[in-house]
Amino acid sequence: MSLVSIRDVRKSFGANEVLKGVSLDIAKGDVVAIIGRSGSGKSTLLRCINGLETYQSGSIIADGIEVGGASTNLRELRRHVGMVFQQFNLFPHLTAAENVMLAPTVVNKVSKAEARATAAEVLAKVGLSEKMDAYPSELSGGQQQRVAIARSLAMRPKVLLCDEITSALDPELVNEVLRVVEQLAREGMTLILVTHEMRFARDVGTKLVFMHHGKVHEEGVPKEVFAAPRTPELQQFVGQVG
Amino acid sequence: MSYKLQFAELLPYWNVLLQGLIFTIVLTVVSTVAGIAVGTAGASARTFGPVWLGRIVAVYVELIRNTPFIVQLFFIFFGLPALGLKLSETTAAFLAMVINLGAYSTEIIRAGIEAVPKGHIEAGLSLAMTKWEVLRRIVLNQAFRKIYPALSSQIIIVMLGSAVVSQISAEDLTYAANFVASRNFRNFEVYLLAALAYLVLAMLTRSLLRALGRVIFKAR
Amino acid sequence: MLQFSFWDILSNLLIATQWTIVLSLIAFVCGGIVGLALLFMRTSRIPALEWFTKVYIEFFQGTPLLMQLFLFFFGIALFGFEVSPWTAATLALTFWTSAFLTEVWRGCVESIPKGQWEASSSLALSYIEQMRYVILPQASRIAVAPTVGFSVQVIKGTALASIIGFVELTKAGTMLNNATFRPFLVYSLVALIYFCLCFPLSWWAKKIEGRLNVAR
Numbered sequence: 001m002s003l004v005s006i007r008d009v010r011k012s013f014g015a016n017e018v019l020k021g022v023s024l025d026i027a028k029g030d031v032v033a034i035i036g037r038s039g040s041g042k043s044t045l046l047r048c049i050n051g052l053e054t055y056q057s058g059s060i061i062a063d064g065i066e067v068g069g070a071s072t073n074l075r076e077l078r079r080h081v082g083m084v085f086q087q088f089n090l091f092p093h094l095t096a097a098e099n100v101m102l103a104p105t106v107v108n109k110v111s112k113a114e115a116r117a118t119a120a121e122v123l124a125k126v127g128l129s130e131k132m133d134a135y136p137s138e139l140s141g142g143q144q145q146r147v148a149i150a151r152s153l154a155m156r157p158k159v160l161l162c163d164e165i166t167s168a169l170d171p172e173l174v175n176e177v178l179r180v181v182e183q184l185a186r187e188g189m190t191l192i193l194v195t196h197e198m199r200f201a202r203d204v205g206t207k208l209v210f211m212h213h214g215k216v217h218e219e220g221v222p223k224e225v226f227a228a229p230r231t232p233e234l235q236q237f238v239g240q241v242g
Numbered sequence: 243m244s245y246k247l248q249f250a251e252l253l254p255y256w257n258v259l260l261q262g263l264i265f266t267i268v269l270t271v272v273s274t275v276a277g278i279a280v281g282t283a284g285a286s287a288r289t290f291g292p293v294w295l296g297r298i299v300a301v302y303v304e305l306i307r308n309t310p311f312i313v314q315l316f317f318i319f320f321g322l323p324a325l326g327l328k329l330s331e332t333t334a335a336f337l338a339m340v341i342n343l344g345a346y347s348t349e350i351i352r353a354g355i356e357a358v359p360k361g362h363i364e365a366g367l368s369l370a371m372t373k374w375e376v377l378r379r380i381v382l383n384q385a386f387r388k389i390y391p392a393l394s395s396q397i398i399i400v401m402l403g404s405a406v407v408s409q410i411s412a413e414d415l416t417y418a419a420n421f422v423a424s425r426n427f428r429n430f431e432v433y434l435l436a437a438l439a440y441l442v443l444a445m446l447t448r449s450l451l452r453a454l455g456r457v458i459f460k461a462r
Numbered sequence: 463m464l465q466f467s468f469w470d471i472l473s474n475l476l477i478a479t480q481w482t483i484v485l486s487l488i489a490f491v492c493g494g495i496v497g498l499a500l501l502f503m504r505t506s507r508i509p510a511l512e513w514f515t516k517v518y519i520e521f522f523q524g525t526p527l528l529m530q531l532f533l534f535f536f537g538i539a540l541f542g543f544e545v546s547p548w549t550a551a552t553l554a555l556t557f558w559t560s561a562f563l564t565e566v567w568r569g570c571v572e573s574i575p576k577g578q579w580e581a582s583s584s585l586a587l588s589y590i591e592q593m594r595y596v597i598l599p600q601a602s603r604i605a606v607a608p609t610v611g612f613s614v615q616v617i618k619g620t621a622l623a624s625i626i627g628f629v630e631l632t633k634a635g636t637m638l639n640n641a642t643f644r645p646f647l648v649y650s651l652v653a654l655i656y657f658c659l660c661f662p663l664s665w666w667a668k669k670i671e672g673r674l675n676v677a678r
Contacts, residue, residue, distance in 0.1 A: 103585035
């Protein structure tokens, strides 16, 4: 049974249809890399999965919860579906540890002490044990993004959505973030990544999804798809970015 | 408990209320034009004038901005005659309004002038423009574009504040409302009507200023 | 005939100033509380609540404070309650203040990047929790300067309570003027006292604003 099941999802911004019937199944432990040109709908699709965007038709079921329903408990959904953003979106008035502790204490009503222990554990996992009490403004972009990952991990998500998480980083900081994601993949975390890092998609991904004009244009095992793209659009895309 | 509002009793007085409304509109228009003129002069003096003049303008601005309009009005109407300067209710009302808006617009326009990059002034001067030409065509032009929304809301605030001139018997809309209330004792009805008239006036002024802004600053 | 010395005038004005301060404080604090509630409604994305606050703000920002004082003074009386100038002034100034503070604070809330809302949403925080833990702590830093600045408007606004018969600084000035026939002196002193109350707040607001701009 799939952990996230997307069925014929359609979404428009005004007259502009950005998702034109997308279907996708993601099993537990999958590492799905979604690639495609800007405007192909990949980020919108990701944001539909945790209800940041609404869609007009079709269905998305994540961890057994229908996302688009009128009475959907988005809070319950988001407790199990984490998200990391391109611009980090750390809370600037809170330290790294406080950023990580916020949702467990407020949403899950965990005690401060327990939350701090969790924060220490997840920050260690992303290699930032010594930065627990630093404010976001005191951290590099790569460090901020790793705190953002730790912040999501503290909620023990069943799926982690990553929206171009290395696109806002200086080139030399990209790898430290990718290494963290790779380690999560190895530990069996279910990941859905919108990414421009083709090599990472090929080496770490278990599934590749190429989106084009609001549809899944091609999908399969990353190494096979990259080695022999079936459609001219993907051939062209791989040729340009690869 | 079950009071019935009786707006019909205001009908015989529509003439009085209309005259009051017209007075308020004229008062606002005149003091807007004169107040912005004062503000432009004040702001120019503060940024480009001699230091002593700038200081005087600063004191004027702070005195007005940190005292209530009603006190300014009473000072002008009741206080100045003691110095031999006797003003009619209407004159005192207009004068107080101009002085008040002049101070606020000085501060607003000054902020606009200071936001104009120094390089633009230097560029203008190096194109052999005179100081006056630079001030008018480069500095003030850009400044007004930038501060137009702030100035617009200040005009509306001053318009609403003008209700206070009724207290020296200048015959504005509030004065008319007081008069009607004293005749038919329908206090609540007449003040509600007057309040709604001010509300409509404020909304109309806002749209009018917005439209005017689009015409004046068509470029860009 | 009673003779008023300069010191008599000044001390009477200063006694009345206490009421200006008390009324200002009450209006500011109560207006702030109501304003905060309105802020939650205004940014709730619940259409009915947003619509209500918009109309509320439009009315209290779009009509003269003096009219609001009259409406409270005569309006409550219609329901058969005895209204003191004190009650009417407190109510009118509270509602008037709340409308302006809500708008000032809404501007501050809206200046917080959208990503802060999205990140906190994704962490399963509810709207109230987002405001409480993420948005307001950041917005309040920006809000201090304009809020202090607005307190000056509140102090000046209390002068209008004199018109419905509340004895504060301006009303005391009018009464002393009627008793002494020294309008120039009396109104100069009244203005000076208001200036001493308001100018430090104006100055402080400007200072905080400057510091915030440097910090960015």
